[in-house]
Amino acid sequence: MHRARKRFGQNFLIDSSIIQSLVTAIAPQPNDNIIEIGPGLGALTKPLLDKLEHLEVIELDRDLINKLEQLKQPTNKLTIHAADALKFDFSHTRYPRRIVGNLPYNISTPLIFHLLEQLDSIVDMHFMLQNEVVNRICARTGDRNFGRLSIMVQVKCSSQKLIHVPAESFSPKPKVESAFIRLTPLKKSLVPKQLEQHFKHIVQTCFSQPRKTVNNNLKKVLSQNKIIDAGIDPNSRPQQLTLENFLALTRLSQI
Numbered sequence: 529m530h531r532a533r534k535r536f537g538q539n540f541l542i543d544s545s546i547i548q549s550l551v552t553a554i555a556p557q558p559n560d561n562i563i564e565i566g567p568g569l570g571a572l573t574k575p576l577l578d579k580l581e582h583l584e585v586i587e588l589d590r591d592l593i594n595k596l597e598q599l600k601q602p603t604n605k606l607t608i609h610a611a612d613a614l615k616f617d618f619s620h621t622r623y624p625r626r627i628v629g630n631l632p633y634n635i636s637t638p639l640i641f642h643l644l645e646q647l648d649s650i651v652d653m654h655f656m657l658q659n660e661v662v663n664r665i666c667a668r669t670g671d672r673n674f675g676r677l678s679i680m681v682q683v684k685c686s687s688q689k690l691i692h693v694p695a696e697s698f699s700p701k702p703k704v705e706s707a708f709i710r711l712t713p714l715k716k717s718l719v720p721k722q723l724e725q726h727f728k729h730i731v732q733t734c735f736s737q738p739r740k741t742v743n744n745n746l747k748k749v750l751s752q753n754k755i756i757d758a759g760i761d762p763n764s765r766p767q768q769l770t771l772e773n774f775l776a777l778t779r780l781s782q783i
């Protein structure tokens with residue numbers, strides 16, 4: 529028996545029909561280079577191994593790693609990286625990569641940001657996240673949930689909410705509902721590489737006080753006239769801006 533560790537965000541999948549629908553959504557092909565983050569007790573690992581020639585997993589909890597070692601036999605298809613996924617350099621894995629995981633909720637957002645920095649050679653990503661985080665990622669301009677996470681993901685990936693997963697599908701049962709999402713990197717990021725840091729800064733500054741106007745938030749970095757030059761009403765709220773608006777603000781903040 530393994531006692532679930534809260535600090536590692538351990539909520540193990542126990543609903544076999546949900547597990548089946550997640551694997552169907554991932555649609556693994558035998559030669560795919562799938563990397564699973566946080567395999568835990570193997571709820572997804574085992575059905576994935578059945579369909580793959582090889583599988584790499586990244587797990588932090590040493591106790592679980594000992595149990596996962598047993599999945600190496602008899603086929604020797606499994607590679608275990610005993611590591612913190614937040615610090616993991618994915619260039620050490622086979623590529624082109626497909627990333628999957630029922631992510632520990634406490635680190636899911638920083639982990640997505642970590643992966644957004646290394647999207648080269650990533651074909652797609654399938655993640656179980658808190659439903660609320662999925663809604664934030666998929667939110668569009670004008671939505672209540674539209675914010676920094678939506679923007680930073682959407683300039684690099686298309687997103688698709690696939691399956692709503694009730695709390696009863698896990699043990700221990702989490703306090704929140706979950707959802708399974710697919711993120712597919714765009715062929716080209718909407719933000720040119722040389723503007724990335726400035727774009728990040730503008731978005732962060734713009735949402736520092738989400739209920740205040742764009743003008744109020746950007747006061748220290750852009751004049752009201754420049755905001756108008758970007759074709760934006762300075763009295764609008766940050767949630768009302770489009771991805772292109774944030775890019776235009778970034779360009780003008782450079783001049």
Ligand code: SAM
Nearest residue numbers: 536539540541566567568571588612613630632
């Ligand atoms: N995949 C299993 C399942 O669906 O039942 C377990 C999912 S559980 C929500 C999250 C897993 O991520 C746990 O196995 C936990 O130990 C692991 N984990 C937590 N923090 C991690 C980190 N920083 N790097 C890698 N794995 C981590």
